[in-house]
Amino acid sequence: MPDIAIGELAARSGVSVSAIHFYERKGLVESRRTAGNQRRFAREALRRIAIIRMAQQLGIPLADIARMFAALPEPGRATRRDWQAMSRRWAADLDRRIALLQSLRGHLDDCIGCGCLSLARCNLLNPKDALSASGTGPVRLRQRNG
Amino acid sequence: MPDIAIGELAARSGVSVSAIHFYERKGLVESRRTAGNQRRFAREALRRIAIIRMAQQLGIPLADIARMFAALPEPGRATRRDWQAMSRRWAADLDRRIALLQSLRGHLDDCIGCGCLSLARCNLLNPKDALSASGTGPVRLRQRNG
DNA sequence: CTACAACCTCAACATAAGTTTAGGTCAAGA
DNA sequence: TCTTGACCTAAACTTATGTTGAGGTTGTAG
Numbered sequence A, B: 001m002p003d004i005a006i007g008e009l010a011a012r013s014g015v016s017v018s019a020i021h022f023y024e025r026k027g028l029v030e031s032r033r034t035a036g037n038q039r040r041f042a043r044e045a046l047r048r049i050a051i052i053r054m055a056q057q058l059g060i061p062l063a064d065i066a067r068m069f070a071a072l073p074e075p076g077r078a079t080r081r082d083w084q085a086m087s088r089r090w091a092a093d094l095d096r097r098i099a100l101l102q103s104l105r106g107h108l109d110d111c112i113g114c115g116c117l118s119l120a121r122c123n124l125l126n127p128k129d130a131l132s133a134s135g136t137g138p139v140r141l142r143q144r145n146g
Numbered sequence C: 001c002t003a004c005a006a007c008c009t010c011a012a013c014a015t016a017a018g019t020t021t022a023g024g025t026c027a028a029g030a
Numbered sequence D: 001t002c003t004t005g006a007c008c009t010a011a012a013c014t015t016a017t018g019t020t021g022a023g024g025t026t027g028t029a030g
Helices: A006-013 A017-025 A043-057 A062-071 A080-114 B006-013 B017-025 B043-057 B062-071 B080-114 B130-134
Strands: none
Touching (some): A080 B080, B006 B043
16 A cells, blocks of 8 residues: 555545645645655555644644654654653643643532622632732633743 | 723733723623723623633633623623523533543553554554544544534 | 823734635546 | 546635734823
């Protein structure tokens, strides 16, 4: 099974052709060209796109994914260990997100209890408690900013 | 304590003046005007913005928040029960999100195990398993789409 | 009365992640 | 050979969530 055309890659990976063009422009996937200037993708591209989609579900922006990919060794030469490292980093990220959501969820229970009618009483809306030390207003969690 | 000017609202709520302008254009907050055409906000605006920020942390788009607000009774007449209903809906949403991330997290563990070198073996990357019945490619979860 | 900060509107710009459109090329079958 | 579908590029458009800037007004302190 040789390289595949973009249409097939799109069909197999579940993303649109235009999205693949876009990913290529962003350096997320690579292709070689046929004599007639058509793209041909190695099977690796299929995995890359799968990883892109997965990472997006985790809320990771394409730029970050691109950086991760860039940190891999030569294209096509990524070792099992490399992919594992990537997975581990994402797992850690995920854990952080889950923890944040769960903390928020806990506050929301308080909120349901108080009916949110009193700024003074509501734990979630009132920034004047322990959690607000890091900024103005009800800044409780601030995802991805560096 | 009467109505407050936009600068003070910004300072107290922790969002920028331009963001408040923007929220107003989107119908998320309301204001009356002074003789000199300056905005004056009721205290309710403070709570509204707190709620907006909270909801954003939950990943809820402004349009959804606007719809929630629109579903409330007359502005300023929202009852405790109304806010509770809103909180409960958001809590449910949060629960769904948390469940999704956790499922993803579980798959990621498999992925770390397999090193992601084999599309055939990796549970997360391979769409050909039970979870993929609902579309092309590795569509595993599809947040907010209706 | 004069400064100056805070306010106003409107329009343009920014970023992410693509999609759409327009105009042209390539490959394969009838 | 002709047609059709897959492919190519480039640029414009889209949605969300604001920020920035230009140019003008208000309100308050000295």
